[in-house]
Amino acid sequence: MTPRIALTMVFLSLQVAAAGDPAMLQASKQLCRAYWAGFGHENTNVCYHHRLNGAKGIETLSSPAEIARRETRGKPMPYGYGSGIQDVPLENGQLLLALCDAYEATHDAELAAFARRIFAGMKLVGTISPVPGFVPRGPHPDGKSYYPDSSRDQHCAFVEALWRYSRSELATAEDRSFIADELTHVAKRLEKNNWIITVEDDSKMAHVGFGWRQFTVVGAATLLGHLAAVHDATGDAHWAELYQRFSAEKGGKRWDLFRIDKDHKWRPETLYSNQFYTSLRVLLATEKAPARLELLRTYMRVRAERALRASLFDASVWRRLDWAGGESDEAAQKRLDVLGLRLDKPTTVLDAFTMFSADRMQERNWRRRSASAKLLYGMATVPFHQISLSGDDRLIAEIAPHVRRMSALMLAHGQTYTSGENFNRTVILALHLAAWQARKVSR
Numbered sequence: 283m284t285p286r287i288a289l290t291m292v293f294l295s296l297q298v299a300a301a302g303d304p305a306m307l308q309a310s311k312q313l314c315r316a317y318w319a320g321f322g323h324e325n326t327n328v329c330y331h332h333r334l335n336g337a338k339g340i341e342t343l344s345s346p347a348e349i350a351r352r353e354t355r356g357k358p359m360p361y362g363y364g365s366g367i368q369d370v371p372l373e374n375g376q377l378l379l380a381l382c383d384a385y386e387a388t389h390d391a392e393l394a395a396f397a398r399r400i401f402a403g404m405k406l407v408g409t410i411s412p413v414p415g416f417v418p419r420g421p422h423p424d425g426k427s428y429y430p431d432s433s434r435d436q437h438c439a440f441v442e443a444l445w446r447y448s449r450s451e452l453a454t455a456e457d458r459s460f461i462a463d464e465l466t467h468v469a470k471r472l473e474k475n476n477w478i479i480t481v482e483d484d485s486k487m488a489h490v491g492f493g494w495r496q497f498t499v500v501g502a503a504t505l506l507g508h509l510a511a512v513h514d515a516t517g518d519a520h521w522a523e524l525y526q527r528f529s530a531e532k533g534g535k536r537w538d539l540f541r542i543d544k545d546h547k548w549r550p551e552t553l554y555s556n557q558f559y560t561s562l563r564v565l566l567a568t569e570k571a572p573a574r575l576e577l578l579r580t581y582m583r584v585r586a587e588r589a590l591r592a593s594l595f596d597a598s599v600w601r602r603l604d605w606a607g608g609e610s611d612e613a614a615q616k617r618l619d620v621l622g623l624r625l626d627k628p629t630t631v632l633d634a635f636t637m638f639s640a641d642r643m644q645e646r647n648w649r650r651r652s653a654s655a656k657l658l659y660g661m662a663t664v665p666f667h668q669i670s671l672s673g674d675d676r677l678i679a680e681i682a683p684h685v686r687r688m689s690a691l692m693l694a695h696g697q698t699y700t701s702g703e704n705f706n707r708t709v710i711l712a713l714h715l716a717a718w719q720a721r722k723v724s725r
Contacts, residue, residue: 306715306716306719307384307388307390307716309686309689309690309712309716310393310689310712310713310716311390311392312693313689313692313693313696313708313712314381314713316692316693317329317705317706317709318399319335320333320334320335320696320705321334321702321705321706322334323340323423325423325425326403326406326422326423326425327399327400327402327403327406328374328404328407329373329400329702330367330370330702331366331368331701331703331706332700332702333700333702334423336700340422342366343365343366343367343423344362344364344365344366344367346422346426346427349367349420349422349427349428349429350427352430352431359429360429360430360489361419361429361431361433361489361490362419362429362431365429367419367420367421367427368420369435369703370407370421370436371407371418371419371432371436371439371440372435372557373439373702373703373706374400374407374439374443375404375438375439375440376439376706377400377443377706377709377710377713378397378400378401378404378447379442379443379560379563380710380714380717381393381397381400381713382397382447382449382452383446383714384713384714384716384717384720385451385452386717387720387724388716388720393713394452397452401444401447401452401457404440404443405464406421406425407440409464411428411482413471413482413483414467414470415464415469415471415472416430416432416471416482417432417436417437417440418432418482419431419433419436430482430483431481431482431488431489432481432491433479433488433489433490433491434490434492434494434504435490435554437472438558438560438561439557439560440468441468441508441511441512442507442511442560442563442564444461444515445465445511445512445514445515445564447461448461448462448515449514449567458515462517465512465516466518469509469512469521472494472508473524476493476495477493477494477495478491479491479492494508495528497532497535497536497539498539499540499558500558502536502539502540503558503562503565504558504561505528505536506525506529506561506565507560507561507562507563507564508561509521509524509525509528510525510564510568510569513525513568514564537574540577540578540580540581541577541581548588548598548599550597550598550599551589551599551601551664551665552601552604553601553604553605553656553661553664554604555589555664555668556663556667556671559582559668559671559672562578562671563671565578566578566582566673579672579673582674583672583677585668586665586668586669586672586674586677587669589631589664589665589668590630590632590669590680590681591630592630593628593630594629594630594631594634594657595627595628595629596628600661602614604656604661605617605656605657605661611625617649620649620650620653621637621650621654622637623637623657631662631665632684634657634658635662635684635687635688637658638658638691640691640695643691643695643698643699644695655704659688660703660704660707662684662688663688663704663707663708663711666681666684666685666688666711667711669681670714671714673718675722678715678718682715685711685712688708688711688712689708689711689712692704692708696708
């Protein structure tokens with residue numbers, strides 16, 4: 283069977299995955315198996331950003347000696363970019379949240395087992411540092427080495443994943459006790475540092491450790507979502523009191539940031555805009571006030587649809603930095619030439635993803651392969667993930683065929699994919715879609 287025929291067969295099988303059909307659930311489980319086989323490691327029970335079952339094995343990751351020097355590829359890199367372990371809490375945290383959603387909707391035993399494995403990995407992430415409440419970048423498969431300069435995304439994904447697992451039927455009383463203790467440590471450390479993420483020894487602000495008390499959408503979602511998650515998992519009234527205090531500060535300005543009828547300046551979407559939607563997801567699950575819940579649902583829907591419909595080359599909506607750095611229009615256009623795109627021609631994420639094919643995954647020229655992976659595939663995962671977390675039925679139904687196509691591509695050709703971001707996001711999207719379809723049947 284040729285690869286193209288195999289892809290066609292997988293794609294056709296996924297196309298029959300109407301609401302409730304088991305095909306999407308089976309595809310999501312196959313993706314989980316393939317993802318673990320390619321990127322997972324039994325020593326740590328987490329998946330890595332670089333494929334580990336290739337010719338280099340774990341040597342594709344930065345070595346423990348290099349990590350100890352806070353380097354990557356021979357260059358100073360205290361936060362580990364390029365190491366392959368830099369996003370362990372983020373990628374595994376978002377995966378665990380999706381696994382819990384899918385298990386809750388399907389009660390599938392294989393998903394339960396995978397969720398328990400990733401939870402075991404997240405327990406290691408949370409306890410490997412001698413500093414209680416610090417969420418490191420890592421660990422390396424040696425189970426000891428990590429980078430001590432963390433970020434918002436690592437901390438939030440860790441907290442949100444443990445919060446979600448604590449709400450799951452999968453969690454034992456012992457698991458919930460561990461989660462309550464761990465989230466308390468994280469919250470107390472952040473409170474001590476005025477809600478700023480610092481490096482492990484508290485000597486300075488982390489690389490992406492901006493203060494959560496700032497009055498921005500991301501700041502509001504992060505601070506309120508974090509407090510809501512910790513209170514929900516611990517039952518400690520202290521965190522509920524802080525949640526109400528910060529909600530009311532400056533006349534409720536944080537909640538006003540989610541009002542789409544206000545003339546707020548919307549910042550451009552980035553390749554990582556999906557990350558703060560998990561904080562919004564926590565708020566959707568924990569907030570009791572109907573008016574606030576409606577505010578959140580509307581904001582999540584409108585912003586996600588804006589990202590879905592706008593041109594990738596509209597700088598007011600999409601940040602160019604993620605695929606072209608700080609290059610001039612002329613240099614950026616040269617990048618686009620290899621993809622047959624133009625800055626002056628409106629191109630949505632759906633337009634771009636339609637251009638993506640298996641051939642682009644096997645492109646030998648790494649510049650073309652990287653451009654395709656980010657611009658034609660990766661950007662689409664952002665609104666797809668935002669929409670999946672929003673719970674909006676209309677938009678989920680619209681992106682469902684595209685998520686099925688992503689799943690088909692990774693199932694048929696993912697073995698050629700050596701970096702984990704798009705694979706990780708595809709697994710997550712498939713799990714959320716399988717959960718949504720199962721919920722539709724049970725309604």
